[in-house]
Structures are given as C-alpha cells and as structure tokens.
Amino acid sequence: MAAMAKPPTDNAQDRAGSKRISALAELWPFIRPYRLMLAAAFVALTLTAMVSLVLPLAVRRVVDNFEGGATPLLKQYFSAALIVVGLLALGTGLRYYLVTRLGERVVADIRKAVFDRMVTMSPAFYENIMTGEVLSRITTDTTLILSVIGSSVSVALRNLFIFVGGLFLLFFTSAKLAALVLLIVPVVIVPIVVLGRRLRKLGRENQDWIANSSGSASEALLSVQTVQAFTQEVRTALKFSDVTERSFDSAKRRILTRAMMTVIVIFMIFSGVVGVLWVGAQDVANSIMTVGELVQFVIYAVMVAGAVGALTEIWGELQRAAGATERLAELLNAKDTVADAASPVDAPEMKNGAIVFDDVTFSYPSRQNMPALNGISLTVAPGETIALVGPSGAGKSTVVQLLMRFFDPQSGKITLAGTDLRDMARDDFRKQIAIVPQDAVVFADTARENIRFGRPDATDAEVEAAAKAAAAHDFIVALENGYDSYLGERGVMLSGGQKQRIAIARAILRDAPILLLDEATSALDAESERLVQGAVEKLAQDRTTLIIAHRLATIKQADRIVVFEDGQIVEQGTHDDLVAKGGLYARLAKLQFTEGSAAA
Known part of the structure; x- marks a missing residue:
C-alpha cells in the first residue's frame, strides 16, 4: 500500500503529456453499430441549431415593424415565433432523448467489452496493475465518456453550428461590425489551445489519482479483518487519506486551469462585443442601420459569443474524456503474455x-x-x-x-x-481440470450456486451429492435457508474450513479427469x-x-x-x-x- 504514493502506471507521464483529442476516435467502434440513432440525433441537433438562428430574424422584423405600428404584421410575426419556439422545444427534446440513449448504450457496451477483456487476462497481467484501478477505469472513466457522448458532444456540435451560422448571419446583418468581431477570434483561440493542452494533461493525471485511490480503498476493504486485527485502522485510513488528498490537489489544479481559461475567454469575447456594439450604436444614430438590425446583430453576437464560451467549457470535458478513453483503450488493447495460439x-x-x-x-x-x-x-x-x-x-x-x-x-x-x-x-x-485452490473462493451468492459454479448445468440433486461427499451438507442445511442461503461477499458468513468444503464440493461436482x-x-x-x-x-x-x-x-x-x-x-x-x-x-x-x- 505504500506504493500508492505515486500514479500507478509506468508510462503515465508519457500518456499525460499526450495532447491528442483524437483519442476519442477510439470510441467509434462502439458508436458505429448505432449509426441510425446517431444520424437521427444529428438531424434533431441541426434542426434546433437552425431554428435558434431563425429567431433573431423574427425579432428584427418585430422591432422594425413595431416602430411603424404595423399591427397585423406583428400578429403574424408573433404567431410564426410561437411555431419556431415549438419546433425548437420538439427538436431539443428529441435530441436529448436520442443522444442520452446513445450515450448510455455505448457506455454499457464499453463496460462489457472492458470487463470481458479483463476477465480473460492471465494472472500475469494482474501482477502489474491493481484490480481497484481496473474497476475505477470501468466505472469512473466510463462515466466521463457517458458525459461526453450523452451531452458534451451534442452541445459542442450545436454550439459549433450556432457559431458558424451566427458568424455568417453577422456578416449578412452588418459586414463592418462582423469584421470587427472577427478580430477578437484569434485572441480567444490562443488561450483555448494553450490552456486546453494543460487541461488534457491534468485531466489524465487526475483520473490516474482517482484510480489510485480506488485501488487503495479496494485493497484495504478486502483485507479489513487483517487491518483491524493488527489495529492498523488509523494508519490505513491515513494512507488512503494521503492518496485521496493528492487526487484532490490534482483536481484543484485542473479546476483552476479551467477557471482561468473560462475567465480569459469570456472577458475577451464580451469586452470585444461591447466595443463592437458601441460602433453599432453610432451607426444607428447616423441612420446607417436600423434599430431592428442592431438588435438582430446584438442577438447573433451574443449567440456567437455564448457558443464560443460553451465550446471552451466543453473543450475541457473533451480533454478529460480523451484521457479516460486512452485509459480504457489501454485495457482493451492490453497484450496478454499468456494467449491462445492463432489456430x-x-x-x-x-x-x-x-x-x-x-x-x-x-x-x-x-x-x-x-x-x-x-x-x-x-x-x-x-x-x-x-x-x-x-x-x-x-x-x-x-x-x-x-x-x-x-x-x-x-x-x-x-x-x-x-x-x-x-x-x-x-x-x-x-x-x-478441477481445482481446489489454496485460498478457497466463495462468491457473493447462495451455497447452491457456489457449488454449481463447478458445473452450471448440474441438478440440485447432483449439487447436494457433491456437498455430502465434501462433508459440507450438514453445515449447509443448518444455515437459515439451507442451500439457498446467501453466503456474503467472499463467503464472509462461513469459517475457513467451511469455505474449503464448498470449494471441494465445487471440484467434485465438476467431475473432471x-x-x-x-x-x-x-x-x-x-x-x-x-x-x-x-x-x-x-x-x-x-x-x-x-x-x-x-x-x-x-x-x-x-x-x-x-x-x-x-x-x-x-x-x-x-x-x-x-x-x-x-x-x-x-x-x-x-x-x-x-x-x-x-x-x-
């Protein structure tokens, strides 16, 4: 457990230094079987983005006609606005359903694939990695990926569409003001790229520490009787606390970097927008553009600025998910030193x-x-x-x-x-081959199913015959529910001798040569x-x-x-x-x- 004072993987530093957001491409084999669902979600997403971009046009019409007092037209514009809002609500709900369902399905498939791979790895593999870290990757890292597929990617695409479409409509509304807005873009992109790379590294490091913490907890809890017998509860808790605090310190650095990036980007965007609006106000005063056009431009400018701000937030999530994907890909692509022959x-x-x-x-x-x-x-x-x-x-x-x-x-x-x-x-x-190992293994299941693990198709009579042969029948029937009694995690309900007799009964039932x-x-x-x-x-x-x-x-x-x-x-x-x-x-x-x- 003392070894837990450092990130667990030998090449963690190399991986943490990787800046490839393209690591998310590793998810495509899991998304590919659901291409139709992905396409439907993409259509819904495009619809909501287009509808969002239409709304400012309607607002401009309302403002300009409001000045002229064209009441019948106003009614038509407000009616059209309600239809647009209805489409926006429908598209958003459909997008949420499809994308969230896709995320849950893909993450479930990833978890199954990783577990299927890990359960076949030889004990040689587990000499170099803690089971707690593997469990952390299957749970914590897949949760990050769920967040990305089920939310972040769709929000990112929607904001990207709004950014591109909004930028085009800014030029359509006022080329002069739009050109001024474009001057802000390079200033915004630089901190996104520079701090984004830093976020990627810190995100990977943070996930390593979380896995480290899970490994430490798993080891201690699985050996809790030994910990308590040697009165090492405080020392064990301090070691876990140390690893957890290091994980927290890593998270603080990641959060601070992301907060700095958010502050810089939002300040740059909105201060630029304020400056552009001042120029627009002068144009209205000089009758170069109408009030409705300025309002339309302001809405598009806010939408574009909001899209950029959202993209900076999502970029950090994508960076963390890329690190999580790399960690899961390592398990899926891990080479086992003990492998079956090709033929x-x-x-x-x-x-x-x-x-x-x-x-x-x-x-x-x-x-x-x-x-x-x-x-x-x-x-x-x-x-x-x-x-x-x-x-x-x-x-x-x-x-x-x-x-x-x-x-x-x-x-x-x-x-x-x-x-x-x-x-x-x-x-x-x-x-x-039937084996009774040195450390008898009892699963968190009934006595009957523990014995039947040796031969899943065995009848109840065969299970009981094996238990009798292993001198286990008497203590099993003495349990509260007999053969259907739940034995607890790792057979905590049984003595060492009873666990051995369950393991022997399992081997007898297997009936191997x-x-x-x-x-x-x-x-x-x-x-x-x-x-x-x-x-x-x-x-x-x-x-x-x-x-x-x-x-x-x-x-x-x-x-x-x-x-x-x-x-x-x-x-x-x-x-x-x-x-x-x-x-x-x-x-x-x-x-x-x-x-x-x-x-x-």
Whole structure:
C-alpha cells in the first residue's frame, strides 16, 4: 500500500503529456453499430441549431415593424415565433432523448467489452496493475465518456453550428461590425489551445489519482479483518487519506486551469462585443442601420459569443474524456503474455493422457531474477495420484499455476496427453481440470450456486451429492435457508474450513479427469479432514491427481511423493521409501509426526 504514493502506471507521464483529442476516435467502434440513432440525433441537433438562428430574424422584423405600428404584421410575426419556439422545444427534446440513449448504450457496451477483456487476462497481467484501478477505469472513466457522448458532444456540435451560422448571419446583418468581431477570434483561440493542452494533461493525471485511490480503498476493504486485527485502522485510513488528498490537489489544479481559461475567454469575447456594439450604436444614430438590425446583430453576437464560451467549457470535458478513453483503450488493447495460439488444436481426451513437465524453468513477472522452478522434469501417469511437498516457496503451487496455464514457463514445455498447453485453447483443456485452490473462493451468492459454479448445468440433486461427499451438507442445511442461503461477499458468513468444503464440493461436482488440490484440507478440523480425505481418495481413484500439502499425514497414501526444494525436485518415491532415505522428506516427516505425537 505504500506504493500508492505515486500514479500507478509506468508510462503515465508519457500518456499525460499526450495532447491528442483524437483519442476519442477510439470510441467509434462502439458508436458505429448505432449509426441510425446517431444520424437521427444529428438531424434533431441541426434542426434546433437552425431554428435558434431563425429567431433573431423574427425579432428584427418585430422591432422594425413595431416602430411603424404595423399591427397585423406583428400578429403574424408573433404567431410564426410561437411555431419556431415549438419546433425548437420538439427538436431539443428529441435530441436529448436520442443522444442520452446513445450515450448510455455505448457506455454499457464499453463496460462489457472492458470487463470481458479483463476477465480473460492471465494472472500475469494482474501482477502489474491493481484490480481497484481496473474497476475505477470501468466505472469512473466510463462515466466521463457517458458525459461526453450523452451531452458534451451534442452541445459542442450545436454550439459549433450556432457559431458558424451566427458568424455568417453577422456578416449578412452588418459586414463592418462582423469584421470587427472577427478580430477578437484569434485572441480567444490562443488561450483555448494553450490552456486546453494543460487541461488534457491534468485531466489524465487526475483520473490516474482517482484510480489510485480506488485501488487503495479496494485493497484495504478486502483485507479489513487483517487491518483491524493488527489495529492498523488509523494508519490505513491515513494512507488512503494521503492518496485521496493528492487526487484532490490534482483536481484543484485542473479546476483552476479551467477557471482561468473560462475567465480569459469570456472577458475577451464580451469586452470585444461591447466595443463592437458601441460602433453599432453610432451607426444607428447616423441612420446607417436600423434599430431592428442592431438588435438582430446584438442577438447573433451574443449567440456567437455564448457558443464560443460553451465550446471552451466543453473543450475541457473533451480533454478529460480523451484521457479516460486512452485509459480504457489501454485495457482493451492490453497484450496478454499468456494467449491462445492463432489456430489452437483440439484438446485431447485427458483421462488416458499423461502430464509431462519437460525441463521447465519459470520466474514470476514481478520476480524475474528469482526462479520459482529451475529446470524441473516430471511425468504424471494417467490415473496416478502425485503429492507435491516441500518447504514454503519451494515451487509446489507454481506447478499448479503453470499446469492451469495462468503463466507460461520461460523455457521448457508442459504437455497434457502429448499436446503442448500453448497449442491448445485455454478454455478447452481447463474444462478437463478441477481445482481446489489454496485460498478457497466463495462468491457473493447462495451455497447452491457456489457449488454449481463447478458445473452450471448440474441438478440440485447432483449439487447436494457433491456437498455430502465434501462433508459440507450438514453445515449447509443448518444455515437459515439451507442451500439457498446467501453466503456474503467472499463467503464472509462461513469459517475457513467451511469455505474449503464448498470449494471441494465445487471440484467434485465438476467431475473432471484431472484433479488439482492445493492445500485443500489445510483449514479443516480433524474430523472434517478425515471425511473429506476419504471423499478425495474415492474421487482420485480414476483420475490423475496432484495434491499439494504441508500436512504429510494427508498424502501418505499417494502413489508417489515428489519433494521440492528451491524450485527443484530433490526426491521422489513412496512415503516409506522417502522416510528410509533419510533426506528432506524424512526430516519433514520426523518434525511433523514426532512433534505431533509429543503434542498429543
């Protein structure tokens, strides 16, 4: 958590310095399927802009005829004005509906696309990014994009049309006054461009800090029991406060820059308009133009000035959205170091196939100079039960990680039934593997659905049979709603042993030819362990099984025990053979069994 004192991404500075508003083009693939809705919104937007530009013409007619007292004409002009106002209201409502609906639809698609991509990324990807940051991008960054698609872009286009149309009508009304107005434009554009680039950079930095804050909060809340057990609530809160305050400081700089840009632009625009109006007033006094023409010019000038002011506001939003789009595009375009082959081969039938590790060397991405496995070779025959033992950090769990192809080895290869894992689609061969991980995972769902996660098409009877085999049935039926009891986030309603039995029941229900048990009974009491051990032994009879265990009593009946130390295989054999050899396994066995007997 201490690492949270800086923006989380290695190349954040480079990205923040990017000034490409064109990053918003990354949104087009998500907008393209809704081209008809976009076109309809564009028509409604154009209609409202045109109607807005017609109104000053009507006002001019009213003012000039009002001076002449032409009452019948006035009635006609006011009637026409009401029709124009009605069209404006209808067009505006239609534009709002279409654009807002389009924004919601596109953002929903983006969120699904990003999540679909993230849920398939290998664990290697998550060694370099916090899940809290990913969640921040899916939520906060997409909210910014929703603001842009559902509001800012349409408002920007409308104001752009009004600016261009209004400028043309300014020349139509008075070329002299319009030419004076044009002299203001370069003065206004300079601060928009210069400060806009600054806004873009600050917007990206601010989003990084927000994601950083979300990552910090997610990490702390997911580990809240540990935080409280070690009475680190205040320290953890201070760390989160520090990151949040840095996010606020970044937001302050962004807000200040945007406020400065707004002040400068509005002052330039309206002071220029005042000067031009003074010249126009002189023309009216000298009968060069009518009062109605001056009023028309004033309205158009205000509309053009307001459009420019709105565009400066929206420019800042577009800058922030461009940064958010870049961040989401990074996730969508992220390269996974573990990927399926371009043309994967079909996974063979694993029931009669061997598992082979051939001279495998592997280091985790975050620890490249510390090999977790160093040139290991291991063959597991079909139907064989192999136990992997050794000190913590010896490489046992890494074997399971590589066999599931969560990571790829730096050298050597792993084959299932003679086929290299890298030649098969991951989904294809993983369907033939059931795993009980070291940290039992329980979802925020019912007990029944947690077990059924192993095989979604399983019947209720099959779910209950698996729970009975895993010694989980009794405690499940004792819950308030039995199998339909909600287990809470991460199984907060259950003990560690109960969560492990749910995970074991899930693996039993999967009924796969390969079974991986990573410390599957470590949190069980003696009686539950004996019951589960019996179920596991029965399950392993016609399956290829790899068992990782520190408690050697649970693996004495394995067909073969493989002993790991410092990422290498140092011994292999049955329990009795290894004890007789007097090596590492014998020392571990002596410590456990002798101390266990003494303690008893």
